[in-house]
Amino acid sequence: MTPRPGPFPGDDEPPEQVGAREPGEYRIPRPRASSHGSRGTRGSLGSVAGFGPHAADHRALRSLLGAWALHACSTEEADSVDRHLPHCTACRDEAERLRDAVRWLSPDDPLDLDPLLRARVLEVCLGRRPPRVPVPDWAAPYTAESARLDALLGSLGDEEWDTAVGLVWLGGARGFSVSGVLGHLAAVDGLVASVLGLADPLGEGAPRETVARTDAFARQHADRTHEEVRTLWRRQTHSIVRTAAFAGSGASRLSVNYGEFALPMREAFLDRAFECWIHADDIAKAIDYPYDAPAPEHLKQMIDATASLLPVAVAGRRRQGLAASRAKLVEAGAPGRSIRLEIEGPGGGDYYVPLDSPAALATAEESVAHIALDAVEFCQLTAGHRDPEAIAAGVDGDRDAVRDVLYAAASLSRL
Amino acid sequence: MQQRLARGEESALGELYDRFASLVHHLANKIMDDPEAAEQITREVFGYIWENPDAFDAKHGSLRSWVAALTHRQAVNRLRQVAHGATRDREAVEAKVHAASTAARADYIVSSMPYPLRQALDLAYKGKRNYRQAAAELGVSEDEARRRLRLGLQLLSTAADDPERQL
Numbered sequence: 168m169t170p171r172p173g174p175f176p177g178d179d180e181p182p183e184q185v186g187a188r189e190p191g192e193y194r195i196p197r198p199r200a201s202s203h204g205s206r207g208t209r210g211s212l213g214s215v216a217g218f219g220p221h222a223a224d225h226r227a228l229r230s231l232l233g234a235w236a237l238h239a240c241s242t243e244e245a246d247s248v249d250r251h252l253p254h255c256t257a258c259r260d261e262a263e264r265l266r267d268a269v270r271w272l273s274p275d276d277p278l279d280l281d282p283l284l285r286a287r288v289l290e291v292c293l294g295r296r297p298p299r300v301p302v303p304d305w306a307a308p309y310t311a312e313s314a315r316l317d318a319l320l321g322s323l324g325d326e327e328w329d330t331a332v333g334l335v336w337l338g339g340a341r342g343f344s345v346s347g348v349l350g351h352l353a354a355v356d357g358l359v360a361s362v363l364g365l366a367d368p369l370g371e372g373a374p375r376e377t378v379a380r381t382d383a384f385a386r387q388h389a390d391r392t393h394e395e396v397r398t399l400w401r402r403q404t405h406s407i408v409r410t411a412a413f414a415g416s417g418a419s420r421l422s423v424n425y426g427e428f429a430l431p432m433r434e435a436f437l438d439r440a441f442e443c444w445i446h447a448d449d450i451a452k453a454i455d456y457p458y459d460a461p462a463p464e465h466l467k468q469m470i471d472a473t474a475s476l477l478p479v480a481v482a483g484r485r486r487q488g489l490a491a492s493r494a495k496l497v498e499a500g501a502p503g504r505s506i507r508l509e510i511e512g513p514g515g516g517d518y519y520v521p522l523d524s525p526a527a528l529a530t531a532e533e534s535v536a537h538i539a540l541d542a543v544e545f546c547q548l549t550a551g552h553r554d555p556e557a558i559a560a561g562v563d564g565d566r567d568a569v570r571d572v573l574y575a576a577a578s579l580s581r582l
Numbered sequence: 583m584q585q586r587l588a589r590g591e592e593s594a595l596g597e598l599y600d601r602f603a604s605l606v607h608h609l610a611n612k613i614m615d616d617p618e619a620a621e622q623i624t625r626e627v628f629g630y631i632w633e634n635p636d637a638f639d640a641k642h643g644s645l646r647s648w649v650a651a652l653t654h655r656q657a658v659n660r661l662r663q664v665a666h667g668a669t670r671d672r673e674a675v676e677a678k679v680h681a682a683s684t685a686a687r688a689d690y691i692v693s694s695m696p697y698p699l700r701q702a703l704d705l706a707y708k709g710k711r712n713y714r715q716a717a718a719e720l721g722v723s724e725d726e727a728r729r730r731l732r733l734g735l736q737l738l739s740t741a742a743d744d745p746e747r748q749l
Binding site for chain 1: 589590591592593594595596597599600603604607608611617621624625628629632633684685688689692703706707708711712713716725727728729730731732733734735736738739741742
């Protein structure tokens with residue numbers, strides 16, 4: 168390291184290492200970590216108003232130069248500096264330099280990055296050099312949604328972290344802070360992590376059910392700062408993706424146990440991507456930020472996975488006596504009544520949902536009703552954010568069947 | 583990170599992007615003043631790192647400062663090409679490159695300076711607080727508030743010191 172003289176000659180102490188750097192480096196000089204506050208003048212500067220060319224006044228005025236350049240001192244202080252400058256070359260040079268530096272301060276925060284840029288940049292890279300350990304397709308939505316949420320978190324001011332965020336599902340609602348929401352995400356992501364052989368953030372023998380895990384996380388990590396919770400959540404998302412990439416197709420055969428139900432690894436990743444988006448959207452709404460829907464190809468994967476859960480959800484409500492339409496007895500694999508679910512817009516698709524039994528064959532011929540619904544609205548419905556009775560959907564045919572499917576969709580929601 | 587990139591882990595590339603994309607895009611945009619050109623540079627920078635995972639040497643500084651230097655060089659070269667295409671006035675081109683380069687470096691300095699200094703500058707500049715109010719909000723002495731403002735500006739003022747030679 169070759170220290171150059173500091174750019175502020177005439178200072179009353181050795182030059183700060185402001186100008187020193189190694190060649191070939193893009194690095195800003197570090198300020199010294201010593202206790203600067205102890206030197207120079209103390210307390211009120213009122214006494215310097217009628218200054219003379221004394222060392223004490225010089226030091227006092229010099230210490231004011233930053234505030235002076237930023238118009239962040241009193242008029243009397245600014246006047247004292249102005250009167251001092253013509254008599255003191257060192258202060259005058261520094262004052263000019265600092266005034267110039269103020270021009271480089273930018274009143275605007277950097278623009279938010281286009282979230283779709285990530286996929287475009289990675290595609291270029293992977294086209295030039297194919298990865299030896301690729302990230303599976305089914306992990307891409309989770310990767311993208313956690314990156315989007317992290318970018319949102321990066322733009323939050325300290326006070327915004329304290330905003331109350333309401334999480335709503337069919338038949339329930341709870342309030343969280345922003346870090347509480349992250350804790351909830353990290354706690355449930357931990358189910359996936361532990362199946363992949365990573366440490367469960369709640370430790371061994373933790374509950375598997377999502378509400379219990381969320382509460383356990385809140386208890387265990389109550390004393391963490393929001394930055395620590397964010398780091399914990401973010402590191403875990405990275406580890407999960409990395410480990411899934413190494414496990415490759417082997418991982419897709421694993422099953423993730425949520426306590427009351429289980430999902431194949433692939434569906435669990437899509438579920439976690441979905442939850443990450445929905446809760447990021449909850450946070451964004453609470454602080455009045457705009458937040459887009461996922462990329463269409465990711466939304467499509469999530470909606471496919473959700474639609475595949477509908478037949479079992481319909482049957483589950485039927486078993487609980489909640490179904491409105493009456494089922495016909497159908498043998499497994501034989502055609503039964505179905506409903507056509509047309510999800511419109513980017514990420515949408517066309518689905519036939521069997522109504523009589525999840526094992527029945529759902530065909531267009533046996534369709535008794537038709538629901539047309541926007542892709543994002545459908546997701547909001549399955550997240551429990553829309554009333555199945557009041558959702559803006561185009562419906563046609565057997566009303567009871569329509570009701571059963573809309574309620575089954577909403578019943579997929581949970582904390 | 584570097585080893586994982588060298589091993590061809592796609593997940594490492596994703597993490598690299600998540601850490602540095604906004605730095606790269608913002609620096610490039612500051613120099614080019616053109617979001618599309620900035621996106622192109624972002625692709626080139628990450629493409630270069632992914633294809634040359636051994637190019638970074640930790641002996642010469644942090645990964646962050648290396649990525650910033652790479653971006654800066656790439657953007658300045660591009661700006662020079664574009665500017666030379668538009669005019670034959672070599673001096674005008676260099677003046678433009680110098681101004682853009684300095685502005686980008688200043689931004690980098692602000693984004694990299696120790697948080698307490700940046701916080702104080704933000705309060706005074708964006709928040710229009712005087713140093714006494716800033717001191718009260720930060721819970722530090724008035725001496726300390728003045729010191730932070732002065733030191734923050736001193737750091738920032740080095741942006742004008744021939745920014746390209748500093749890369």
